Amino acid sequence: xxxxxxxxxxxxxxxxxxxxxxxxxxxxxxxxxxxxxxxxxxxxxxxxxxxxxxxxxxxxxxxxxxxxxxxxxxxxxxxxxxxxxxxxxxxxxxxxxxxxxxxxxxxxxxxxxxxxxxxxxxxxxxxxxxxxxxxxxxxxxxxxxxxxxxxxxxxxxxxxxxxxxxxxxxxxxxxxxxxxxxxxxxxxxxxxxxxxxxxxxxxxxxxxxxxxxxxxxxxxxxxxxxxxxxxxxxxxxxxxxxxxxxxxxxxxxxxxxxxxxxxxxxxxxxxxxxxxxxxxxxxxxxxxxxxxxxxxxxxxxxxxxxxxxxxxxxxxxxxxxxxxxxxxxxxxxxxxxxxxxxxxxxxxxxxxxxxxxxxxxxxxxxxxxxxxxxxxxxxxxxxxxxxxxxxxxxxxxxxxxxxxxxxxxxxxxxxxxxxxxxxxxxxxxxxxxxxxxxxxxxxxxxxxxxx
Amino acid sequence: xxxxxxxxxxxxxxxxxxxxxxxxxxxxxxxxxxxxxxxxxxxxxxxxxxxxxxxxxxxxxxxxxxxxxxxxxxxxxxxxxxxxxxxxxxxxxxxxxxxxxxxxxxxxxxxxxxxxxxxxxxxxxxxxxxxxxxxxxxxxxxxxxxxxxxxxxxxxxxxxxxxxxxxxxxxxxxxxxxxxxxxxxxxxxxxxxxxxxxxxxxxxxxxxxxxxxxxxxxxxxxxxxxxxxxxxxxxxxxxxxxxxxxxxxxx
Numbered sequence: 222x223x224x225x226x227x228x229x230x231x232x233x234x235x236x237x238x239x240x241x242x243x244x245x246x247x248x249x250x251x252x253x254x255x256x257x258x259x260x261x262x263x264x265x266x267x268x269x270x271x272x273x274x275x276x277x278x279x280x281x282x283x284x285x286x287x288x289x290x291x292x293x294x295x296x297x298x299x300x301x302x303x304x305x306x307x308x309x310x311x312x313x314x315x316x317x318x319x320x321x322x323x324x325x326x327x328x329x330x331x332x333x334x335x336x337x338x339x340x341x342x343x344x345x346x347x348x349x350x351x352x353x354x355x356x357x358x359x360x361x362x363x364x365x366x367x368x369x370x371x372x373x374x375x376x377x378x379x380x381x382x383x384x385x386x387x388x389x390x391x392x393x394x395x396x397x398x399x400x401x402x403x404x405x406x407x408x409x410x411x412x413x414x415x416x417x418x419x420x421x422x423x424x425x426x427x428x429x430x431x432x433x434x435x436x437x438x439x440x441x442x443x444x445x446x447x448x449x450x451x452x453x454x455x456x457x458x459x460x461x462x463x464x465x466x467x468x469x470x471x472x473x474x475x476x477x478x479x480x481x482x483x484x485x486x487x488x489x490x491x492x493x494x495x496x497x498x499x500x501x502x503x504x505x506x507x508x509x510x511x512x513x514x515x516x517x518x519x520x521x522x523x524x525x526x527x528x529x530x531x532x533x534x535x536x537x538x539x540x541x542x543x544x545x546x547x548x549x550x551x552x553x554x555x556x557x558x559x560x561x562x563x564x565x566x567x568x569x570x571x572x573x574x575x576x577x578x579x580x581x582x583x584x585x586x587x588x589x590x591x592x593x594x595x596x597x598x599x600x601x602x603x604x605x606x607x608x609x610x611x612x613x614x615x616x617x618x619x620x621x622x623x624x625x626x627x628x629x630x631x632x633x634x635x636x637x638x639x640x641x642x643x644x645x646x647x648x649x650x651x652x653x654x655x656x657x658x659x660x661x662x663x664x665x666x667x668x669x670x671x672x
Numbered sequence: 673x674x675x676x677x678x679x680x681x682x683x684x685x686x687x688x689x690x691x692x693x694x695x696x697x698x699x700x701x702x703x704x705x706x707x708x709x710x711x712x713x714x715x716x717x718x719x720x721x722x723x724x725x726x727x728x729x730x731x732x733x734x735x736x737x738x739x740x741x742x743x744x745x746x747x748x749x750x751x752x753x754x755x756x757x758x759x760x761x762x763x764x765x766x767x768x769x770x771x772x773x774x775x776x777x778x779x780x781x782x783x784x785x786x787x788x789x790x791x792x793x794x795x796x797x798x799x800x801x802x803x804x805x806x807x808x809x810x811x812x813x814x815x816x817x818x819x820x821x822x823x824x825x826x827x828x829x830x831x832x833x834x835x836x837x838x839x840x841x842x843x844x845x846x847x848x849x850x851x852x853x854x855x856x857x858x859x860x861x862x863x864x865x866x867x868x869x870x871x872x873x874x875x876x877x878x879x880x881x882x883x884x885x886x887x888x889x890x891x892x893x894x895x896x897x898x899x900x901x902x903x904x905x906x907x908x909x910x911x912x913x914x915x916x917x918x919x920x921x922x923x
Contacts, residue, residue, distance in 0.1 A: 612724075617760040620720050621774035621830065622748035622781065631773065635764025635813075 229267075231287045236376060239290060243348075250351035251359075251378075258365050258375035265369035277555045277587045278497055278526045283469055288410035288441045290377055291321030293344075295403045299434070301328060307399060307432045307463075312648035314397035314428065321403050322411030322442075323380045337390020337423065343381035343414055355383060358416045362447040362475035368499065370471045374412045374445045381414035386423040386454070395426035395459075395646050400444070402464060404436035415446040419454035419482075426457040426645050433464040433492075440464065444472040450482035452506070457485045457645035463492040463656065466521055473499040480506025480535075487644050488515040490525045491656055501530040504538045504566075515544040516640040518657055519552030519584070526555035533566040533596075540570075545640050546577040547633055548584035549661075556588045558603070564595040573603040578610065578636050580629075630661045673698050673735065673838055673869045674719075680729035680894075681718050688714045690894035691730065696838070699866040703880055703905060704873045706891035707913040712873045713757055715891070716842040719871075720754035721747050734838070748774075749781035751837030755827040755844050757873075762814040767826070770814045771796060771833055778834065799832045803859045820847035828859035839863070841872045845879035857882030877909035890916055 236259055243252070267284055268275040299320050317340070318328035324342040331340070346355050365372035386392060400413060417427060433440055442464070450456055462470050470493045476484055490496050502511050517525045531540045546554040556575045577586040590603040610632050618628035637657055644650050674696040681689040688711045696702050706712050718725045719732065721744030732739040739747065762770065776786045787795075800807060803825050815823050824844055831839055841860070845853055860870065860883050872883055880888070880902060888905045890898040897920050898904065908916070 611760075613760045614762050616722055616744060617756065617762070618770070618773075619744040620748055620754050620756075621770070621834065622745050622777040623773050624745050624777065625743070627773070627777070628745075631765055631770075632762070635762060638764040 229284070229287070231289070232262075232373070235290050239377065239379075246348050250356075251347045254360055255376050258372045261365050262369055262372035262376055265367075265372060268369055274528065274557075277553070278495070278524060280495075283441075283495065286408045286439050286441070288408050288439075290379070291323065291409045291411045293323045293379070295405070296320035296323055296325040296328070299325070299328060299401060299403055303434055304328065304399065304401065307401075307430070309397075309648050309652050312395075312397065312646065314395040316397045316399060317382060319380070319382075319398065319400045319413060321409060322400070322413035324382060335390070335392055335394065337387045338392055338396070338425075339385040339387065341383045343383060343416070344379065346383060355416075358383065358418055358447060358449065359414070362449065362477050362503075363445045363473050364475075368473060370443055371445055371473050374414065374443045374473075377410075377412040377443075378414045378445070379412060381416070383416040383418070384427065385418045386420060386425045388420040389422045390420075390425070391423070392425040395428055397428045397430060400429070400431045400442065402431075402433035402436070402440040402442060402468060404434045405438045405440070408439045408441070410441040410443060412443045413445075415444070417446070417448045417456065417458075419448070419450045419456045421451040422453045423451075424455040426459070428646065428649065429458070429460045431462045431464055431470060433468050435465070439467050439469070441469040442472070444470070446472070446474040448474065448476040448484070450476070450478045450484055452479045453481040454479075455483045457487075459487045459489070459645060459649065460498075461489045461491065461649075461653070462496055465492060466494055466523065468493045470496045472497070474501070476500075476502040476511075478502065478504050478506065478509045478511060481508045482506070483510045485512040485645065486514065487640070488513070488527065489640075489644075489653060490515070490517045490519075490527070491660065493523065493525070495524045495526075497526045497528070499528045499530075501532075502540070503532045503534065504540065505534050507535050507537045509535070509538040511538070511540045513540070513542045513544075514640050514643060516637055517544070517546040517548075517554055518637070518660055519547070519554055520549040520660060522551045524553045524555070528555075528557045528559075530559040530561070531571065533560070533562045533569045533571065535563075535565060536567045536569070538566065538569055540572070542573040543640060544575045545637060546575075546586055547580065547637060548577065548586055549580040551581075551583045553584070554586045556586075556605075557591065558589070559591040559593070560601060560603070562592075562594040562596050562599055562601065566596045567598045569596060569599040569601065571599070571601040575605040576636075577605075577607045578633065579607055580609070580633070630658070633661055634658060673700075674739075674871070675733040676730070677732070678730035679715075679718070679727070679732060681714060681725050681727045683714065683725050687728070688894050689718065692891075692894070692896060694889065694896060696869045696871060698869055699864075700887065701864065701870040701872065701883065701885045703885035703888045704871060704891055705875070705877075705888060705905060705908060708875070710891040711894040712875075712891055713842055714894075716754055716757075716840045716871075716873055719840055720744060720752065745777065746781075748834075749778050753831050753834055753836030753839045755824075755831055755839065755841045757842040757844075757846065759815045759818075759823040759827055761816045761818075763816050765814050766811055767814050768796065768810040771830060774830070774834060796833060799829055802832060802862065803829045804855050805829055821849065821852040824848055824856055825852065825859075828856050832859055832863060835863070837867065838869050838871070841870065843873055843875060845874055845876060853879065854882060877905045880905045892916055892920055
């Protein structure tokens with residue numbers, strides 16, 4: 222390991238320490254994977270803006286932190302009342318709580334689990350006998366060869382969850398995965414992983430929800446998700462990031478779909494100092510539908526960067542993508558949407574749209590659609606707009622007596638609503654809309670009540 | 673109610689209004705006619721408070737106060753209403769939400785409590801019936817995907833809910849078939865009262881068969897060049913706007 226030189230010292234030391242701990246707890250089978258990933262992380266290093274994929278995302282401030290790996294004991298410091306502010310009113314879901322990436326059975330509520338859901342904590346899986354099933358899922362979709370943070374996650378992954386929806390199971394209640402960053406005296410990082418395996422003809426909804434408890438330290442969440450859908454499976458995936466304004470959140474979600482499956486991703490980015498999502502879907506069969514939607518709301522000095530990639534490998538598949546950004550104050554937004562259509566993927570229908578509302582002179586949006594098409598009988602459309610609120614609409618509202626500041630917020634919410642309305646869980650919509658309202662309200666203006 | 677004195681306005685350095693004088697008393701209906709480009713819509717927009725139009729001279733008194741000093745929303749809360757020639761589509765905002773926000777903004781301005789949800793619903797349902805609008809429009813986004821006629825009906829519907837003291841109707845008849853025109857006109861006539869005034873801007877005389885004006889003014893090159901009663905509108909219809917141009921030119 223003498224060539225470990227790109228990685229900050231702290232990560233190397235922590236990795237060595239963790240390796241010892243894991244080996245004591247019987248975590249043997251994952252070790253070769255970790256070693257490989259750690260070597261790759263070191264080789265790649267923390268990216269700079271010279272890397273094309275990180276062109277607009279400056280990690281200089283991030284690098285100044287020395288993030289220590291989270292401890293599994295942290296979950297004992299969190300009580301159910303700490304989580305109350307993050308409840309979705311009236312939401313009836315199986316709640317699975319993770320503190321700093323570690324699953325907490327005590328804080329979770331998933332009694333009367335419907336037939337067809339199998340849940341296992343990743344910690345228990347990694348510290349038990351090797352299982353072919355888990356090894357066929359882990360590290361196979363979220364590859365770390367060219368992504369330093371996926372490599373870091375793979376080296377450091379300590380816990381997370383494996384969800385299997387069995388064949389033909391139609392799961393009624395959503396699974397609400399609540400990832401909580403706890404209050405710590407030092408800067409900490411959580412490397413969590415979510416594995417979802419939707420078997421043939423199954424249907425389920427998963428909410429990944431990232432929140433933070435009040436703390437003076439800086440928290441870093443490095444999340445990786447790997448999702449596989451078998452033939453005819455349907456999965457709605459809703460991800461919400463609403464951590465505090467000092468948090469870093471870097472995540473990769475990799476999806477592979479088999480024929481006739483339907484995957485819907487709704488990526489709602491509200492909090493954090495820096496948020497980066499890499500979402501990558503591989504459409505590896507015919508007649509697949511894949512939707513990647515996103516809503517970004519940034520203010521203050523937030524940076525929110527979404528990179529998406531859809532690979533059409535086979536004919537007759539549809540993909541839809543709508544990303545909307547709202548940027549106020551000094552916020553920065555990045556959208557990079559890649560659509561790859563392989564030569565065999567005839568009759569592909571791919572639609573991509575990225576619309577951004579830039580509400581202040583200091584806010585910046587960088588958007589880049591990338592289409593790479595090798596088939597000749599396809600329909601691919603993409604559009605990107607960056608603009609301000611519509612003056613005509615503003616005036617129209619004002620002529621009806623609605624004050625200018627309220628009218629601005631009304632129109633901003635309306636802009637976001639196209640994405641909010643498509644969220645798969647009714648009870649979540651209202652809370653998200655309220656959150657957007659509150660955030661827009663931070664500059665002090667009063668708002669009309671939400672009906 | 674409204675006193676316009678020598679009003680001049682420009683947009684993007686083009687002078688459009690060149691000294692308009694007009695007095696509207698409570699209960700009166702004034703029609704403003706004129707060829708395209710004569711300044712009709714500009715006048716309506718200036719009165720409603722559109723900032724892109726710069727007032728370069730003259731004054732406007734509304735209920736005895738300087739109207740031009742007020743923001744667009746303040747004018748609305750003071751009872752001024754503009755029915756748009758081109759009502760704006762607002763995706764993502766439902767008609768009912770929009771209207772409730774408008775009603776409550778006005779109530780707040782007048783120091784009143786917000787309207788009760790049931791009371792509001794009853795109010796809008798009654799008014800919708802009057803303009804023959806289906807209730808489903810309440811839940812649709814403001815004007816989004818509405819036909820031309822539906823948009824105009826929606827303007828009259830909003831007007832009847834907000835009950836203004838002075839309503840400006842900017843070419844509300846354009847793009848309407850005769851049935852829709854009647855419905856819109858009935859909506860306006862229902863609101864006519866000794867306390868309420870209307871300024872109806874139109875290109876064609878036919879609207880005035882249904883909304884019978886007390887006065888008709890002809891606007892030409894940003895000035896009122898002729899005023900009269902409803903007979904003037906008929907004369908215009910018969911002789912065409914070239915008649916005005918000739919008579920103004922001759923004067």
